[in-house]
Amino acid sequence: MKAAPAAQKRLLDLAELDSALDRLAHRRRTLPELAQIDDLSARVARIATQVIAAETESGDLAREQTKAEADVDSVRIRAERDQKRLDSGQVSSPKDLASLQSEIASLTRRQGDLEDVVLEIMERREAADSQAAKLVAERDELAGTRGVAEDRRDAAFAEIDKEKEEVQSKRAEVEKDIPADLLALYGKLREQFGVGAAMLQGGRCLGCRTSLSIAEINRIKAASHDEVIRCEECRRILVRTAESGL
Numbered sequence: 001m002k003a004a005p006a007a008q009k010r011l012l013d014l015a016e017l018d019s020a021l022d023r024l025a026h027r028r029r030t031l032p033e034l035a036q037i038d039d040l041s042a043r044v045a046r047i048a049t050q051v052i053a054a055e056t057e058s059g060d061l062a063r064e065q066t067k068a069e070a071d072v073d074s075v076r077i078r079a080e081r082d083q084k085r086l087d088s089g090q091v092s093s094p095k096d097l098a099s100l101q102s103e104i105a106s107l108t109r110r111q112g113d114l115e116d117v118v119l120e121i122m123e124r125r126e127a128a129d130s131q132a133a134k135l136v137a138e139r140d141e142l143a144g145t146r147g148v149a150e151d152r153r154d155a156a157f158a159e160i161d162k163e164k165e166e167v168q169s170k171r172a173e174v175e176k177d178i179p180a181d182l183l184a185l186y187g188k189l190r191e192q193f194g195v196g197a198a199m200l201q202g203g204r205c206l207g208c209r210t211s212l213s214i215a216e217i218n219r220i221k222a223a224s225h226d227e228v229i230r231c232e233e234c235r236r237i238l239v240r241t242a243e244s245g246l
């Protein structure tokens with residue numbers, strides 16, 4: 001392939017802009033905020049699950065409490081009914097009176113036990129509620145921290161994208177100075193090796209940092225100026241400049 005030496009030199013400008021694009025893409029991919037956001041999202045999700053567990057427990061206890069309170073009520077109503085019969089004086093047989101009094105005493109004890117059950121459920125429910133509230137606060141704080149990280153990420157993205165646009169518009173200008181076949185070769189090599197062209201500086205390829213052999217130098221010296229040279233080592237386009245040491 002042949003191309004004017006000036007067009008070949010423009011490949012070095014293109015390579016420099018392409019490395020700038022690579023650095024920007026790398027910066028975009030490896031922003032510390034991205035890992036931070038992932039970590040915070042995982043923690044928020046984990047706590048959200050714990051919130052559901054605590055809220056479910058509280059709901060179960062609320063139903064248990066309603067049931068225990070109904071048990072207290074039914075025992076209390078039975079005791080009140082017995083007490084009314086006792087107070088009415090309608091029960092006169094000593095045996096019936098004794099049996100009624102014993103039932104009232106037993107119902108009163110039962111009511112006391114059931115009220116203890118209600119209190120115990122209420123305590124457990126309060127603990128579940130306060131655990132849920134603590135977790136919700138923790139989750140909201142982490143979500144807030146994540147929001148701040150997301151804002152920082154978006155600001156960094158915007159800055160990187162702006163720089164990228166500037167580099168791309170410079171790149172479009174440089175491309176205009178390079179013939180299509182040379183540009184296509186450069187593009188293919190860039191895809192393959194990351195960098196498509198490198199300077200020959202002081203007898204060394206700056207792409208792979210290899211010093212060329214005397215024979216290779218002689219071959220390049222003998223080649224015409226518009227011959228497109230490739231590095232024997234890394235296959236990149238080797239661009240000759242005043243610094244090439246030829």
Ligand SMILES: [Zn+2]
Nearest residue numbers: 205208231234
């Ligand atoms: Zn090389």
